[in-house]
Amino acid sequence: IFGLLFIVLIFITGCGPSYVTVRTRPEPPLYARPVAPGGNYVWIDGEWIRSGHGYAYRQGYWAAPRPRYHQYIPGHWQQRRHGWFWVRGHWN
Numbered sequence: 001i002f003g004l005l006f007i008v009l010i011f012i013t014g015c016g017p018s019y020v021t022v023r024t025r026p027e028p029p030l031y032a033r034p035v036a037p038g039g040n041y042v043w044i045d046g047e048w049i050r051s052g053h054g055y056a057y058r059q060g061y062w063a064a065p066r067p068r069y070h071q072y073i074p075g076h077w078q079q080r081r082h083g084w085f086w087v088r089g090h091w092n
Contacts, residue, residue, distance in 0.1 A: 020050050021083040028057055036062050045074045048086040055086060066091045 028046050036043070041062040048055040063072075075089035 019085040020053060020055065021080060021085050022054060023083050025077045025084045026055065026057070029059075031059055033060065034062070038064075040065060042072050044072055044089065047075050047089060048077075050086075 026048070033043065042065055044061055044063050046060040047058050049058050069091040071092055073090055073092050076087055077084045078087050
């Protein structure tokens, strides 16, 4: 499982213009978090990226803080009538 860059998952049950819905929330793969490249870097958790009719997993990474932003809000799964869709993380 370590070193795995992408996992393509799940059949869709519905589709909207800005998101893909899946029947079940996929589980992220396990991998080791690398050492931070510097003291003020922020860990960005892995994300699910829209890929065709499903999602592919992108591993987390270290990022330098963005000027004028206070924190990184992690992505999360949100349930809708026909299944689940991923809400991407963002700087706030």
